[in-house]
Amino acid sequence: MNTTDNSHLQFAREYALDRDCTTLSRHVLQQLQSFAPEAQDLSAIMNRIALAAKLIARRLSRAGLMEGALGFTGGINVQGESVKKMDTYANEVFISVFEQSGLVSRLASEEMEHPYYISENRPTGRYTLLYDPIDGSSNVDINLNVGSIFAIRQQVGTDANATAEDLLQDGHKQLAAGYVLYGPSTMLVYSIGKGVHAFNLDPSLGEFILSAENVRIPDHGPVYSVNEGNFWQWDEAIRDFIRYVHRHEGYSARYSGALVGDIHRILFQGGVFLYPGTLKQPQGKLRLLYESAPLAFLLEQAGGRASTGSQNLLDVLPDKLHSRTPLIIGSKDNVAMVESFIEERAREREEKMVGRS
Ligand code: P6P
Numbered sequence: 001m002n003t004t005d006n007s008h009l010q011f012a013r014e015y016a017l018d019r020d021c022t023t024l025s026r027h028v029l030q031q032l033q034s035f036a037p038e039a040q041d042l043s044a045i046m047n048r049i050a051l052a053a054k055l056i057a058r059r060l061s062r063a064g065l066m067e068g069a070l071g072f073t074g075g076i077n078v079q080g081e082s083v084k085k086m087d088t089y090a091n092e093v094f095i096s097v098f099e100q101s102g103l104v105s106r107l108a109s110e111e112m113e114h115p116y117y118i119s120e121n122r123p124t125g126r127y128t129l130l131y132d133p134i135d136g137s138s139n140v141d142i143n144l145n146v147g148s149i150f151a152i153r154q155q156v157g158t159d160a161n162a163t164a165e166d167l168l169q170d171g172h173k174q175l176a177a178g179y180v181l182y183g184p185s186t187m188l189v190y191s192i193g194k195g196v197h198a199f200n201l202d203p204s205l206g207e208f209i210l211s212a213e214n215v216r217i218p219d220h221g222p223v224y225s226v227n228e229g230n231f232w233q234w235d236e237a238i239r240d241f242i243r244y245v246h247r248h249e250g251y252s253a254r255y256s257g258a259l260v261g262d263i264h265r266i267l268f269q270g271g272v273f274l275y276p277g278t279l280k281q282p283q284g285k286l287r288l289l290y291e292s293a294p295l296a297f298l299l300e301q302a303g304g305r306a307s308t309g310s311q312n313l314l315d316v317l318p319d320k321l322h323s324r325t326p327l328i329i330g331s332k333d334n335v336a337m338v339e340s341f342i343e344e345r346a347r348e349r350e351e352k353m354v355g356r357s
Pocket of ligand 1: 136137227257258260285286
């Protein structure tokens with residue numbers, strides 16, 4: 001009889017089984033440590049988001065072999081961007097998974113000029129989902145990583161109006177936020193305000209399984225992620241920062257052209273992502289309500305920071321559904337460094353003005 005102690009093997013088997021049972025919906029309930037209606041709602045909503053992610057991941061994995069899955073639709077969206085067929089598909093997936101759900105009565109998407117009201121979910125639906133169905137869709141046709149970004153807010157009132165003024169609230173009003181990264185594996189990273197947690201899709205189970213709990217971003221990191229092709233369009237302060245990292249050891253440039261992948265790297269390795277204002281887009285390119293604010297919520301929950309350069313990102317009040325803001329986001333020391341260059345240039349401008357008066 002084998003007399004060696006196999007308890008460690010038994011533990012490993014039990015741990016692996018327990019981990020494989022830590023699905024997303026169970027984790028949300030554990031996070032809220034309650035089975036109150038609100039907890040059940042959030043758990044169910046996260047489960048629907050997971051279903052959308054699985055449907056999109058499946059389509060992405062087959063797109064290269066499917067007629068009509070890749071390329072452009074020929075349409076232009078409210079952002080003035082050419083619409084990819086995958087953008088349209090993913091947008092419709094989110095709508096479909098929330099119809100008949102009874103949970104979400106309004107969807108606000110990068111791909112839709114006005115919010116979409118799910119009539120059968122009203123007035124029971126107490127939540128609004130804000131999302132970018134496929135972020136970085138320029139990467140889809142070249143099989144590079146893309147993502148989905150989402151935020152959940154309370155539904156205020158029931159009047160179905162196109163302007164949706166009640167959505168024009170700061171980022172602190174978000175109940176939950178996160179992203180899906182469609183990469184070598186599909187990952188879902190979320191927070192309901194109790195830390196940041198990462199799940200990997202196990203295709204053999206069709207479930208998102210917990211892979212990293214209470215993720216914390218390093219206070220400082222080597223990565224700076226920015227499209228340096230816009231250098232000619234930036235304020236001097238941003239150029240000062242870029243000149244600094246060009247001339248000092250310890251920094252690496254990483255930029256994929258897809259926000260979710262760039263942010264995911266920084267969340268796990270530390271560093272800073274920037275999309276500053278440019279001459280052509282002084283408010284920057286990224287949209288506040290369904291790109292920057294959800295990511296700011298998430299990174300702050302992981303111990304990081306997010307700023308417009310002059311204001312905490314989560315404090316920004318949007319003036320319209322598709323408002324844009326500059327974004328500086330990542331490790332708190334790296335974000336502070338970028339802000340210090342902005343503050344220095346502001347001081348110099350102030351001194352010159354005083355000098356003139
Ligand atoms: P640029 C993709 O279109 C996106 O919205 C983000 O995913 C990405 O970070 C950014 O735009 C890239 O923009 O101007 O560098 O190509």
